[in-house]
Amino acid sequence: MSEVEQHTVPMDAPRLDQYLVGLLTGQSRNRVQRLIADGHVRVNDATARAGLRLRKGDRLSWELPPTAPTRLQPEAMDLRVLYEDDDLVVIDKPAGLVVHPGPGHATGTLVHGLLARAAGWSTIGGAERPGIVHRLDRDTSGLIVVARNDETHRALTRQLQQRVMTRRYRAIVVGEVADPAARIEAPIGRDVKHRQRMMVVAGGREAITEFVRLGVAGGHSLLQVSLTTGRTHQIRVHLAYIKHPVLGDPIYGRRSPLIARPALHAEALSLRHPRTGKLMTWRAAPPEDFELAWNSLSARTIR
Template identity: 45%
Template sequence: MEKMEHTILEEQIGERIDKVLSALNKEWSRTQVQQWIKEGHVLVNEQQIKTNYKCALNDRIEIMIPEPEELDVVPEEMDLDIFYEDQDVLVVNKPKGMVVHPAPGHVTGTLVNGLMAHCKDLSGINGVMRPGIVHRIDKDTSGLLMVAKNDLAHESLVNQLVDKTVTRKYRAIVHGVIPHDYGTIDAPIARDQKERQSMAVTDNGKKAVTHFHVLERFTDFTFVECQLETGRTHQIRVHMKYIGYPLAGDPKYGPRKTLNIGGQALHAGILGFVHPRSGEYMEFEAPLPPNFQKLVDQLKNNR
């Protein structure tokens, strides 16, 4: 483990520690420095600190740079649906039923396994199990994901997510007939205290905002487009249940009697972001998967 030291100068007084350190070395992204701080690799005056620590004159900073962790996830050749790729970013259309990143005891068949075989230069900031992944969609949700191929891209895309400037639009089939054409759900989400594997709207949750508009109404269902302003776990599924229109096919948040379609009818169809290097806004659209489109057609015919 390499060790570096730095003493805070007058012009650095009051600056956040993560900003100061990322400015010391162009190869250190702010996200990477924050990870080092959280893991205890950065000391100020021999004390551990938080990422938002404000520096004082003559603070003595010690940085223990960890050795790169060996990736213990096996690359697997897969027929990935790549929508776009360059030296910095990759946009992939994930099929329904595929897990995005490995978890302990489940390290094969994931999107990350396929991405590692497709490109050798994924950003490693998120650790051994999630290289290059800056956001995720659930196993049974299909659609577009952006992937960072280096630390510059990773930091830019994460910051865009934090700043709520990424366009993320989903198509969904929900139970019930929504009477109004447009709506916004602003309700905080946190882990469900009664069921730890689920999320729920709770007073002490993190801010979560979903905008929706109705695309088409059927006899007992509604076809909607949902746009995420925030990106909480299971956000659309939790929010639509909260207002009384749970997703069709959803085994976790849907009604007991729902459509047997192998998981929630949810597709991440539109994804837009500013390219980390060129500064150009890019937007991509993935059509509904065949099974989803078939469901829409069946609901139309049953009216």
């Protein structure tokens, strides 16, 4: 167990977990929430809830327990690796592959494949998420970066928080989008009636999505989408919010005979390499099911 650290809050803050994420560099919000839930964080010498509103003068104390070694079993997978070195790996994830273990997905995840590829991944995300810096939904295809060590993980997390790391997506949406480009600023929170869903809600976490319309065909639109923030289901929620849900999205839109999943692909990823400082960019073309869906609506080939 690490030493107990202490801090006095200089001004009011809306939530304990959000405040600690800013205070504990390199720790994800999920990790901070687990620390709070497990009693490793105290406010004025008492355990607290993640949503506790902080007041000026509140005394925080916390300790970081050592990460338990993973008990996950390696599973050999044919992963499409675009880049790999001693610090990070960039993978073009296929649709249908879950990133890390969770309810209903105890095996067969990207994490299991990483463990089979090599030992020694970052531990900051916890025993069930070695190497995982950010995630993609199961049915979203495309680029994801994973960290081989804790130093790299912390650096990449900072880049996400400071918006140095950029992610660009391609999406087919229902309806003809009128604006050639737009910015969506709408806070996102958990749907109180359906806990597996997210929704635009007052008081939710800041969420910003930008898009450029690339084409219109057959009552649908092809968009290039960029994330400024990275909330759960953000692109799907925001596009549904403006009445243009992602094609084939069974949660925020409806299923489609054109594609058996949400038509969403992470096509580009840019970051500064934590060791060299070099700006690096990777691109991955949409997979066949995505191209077939769009080509069925238009004679054009996606470029």
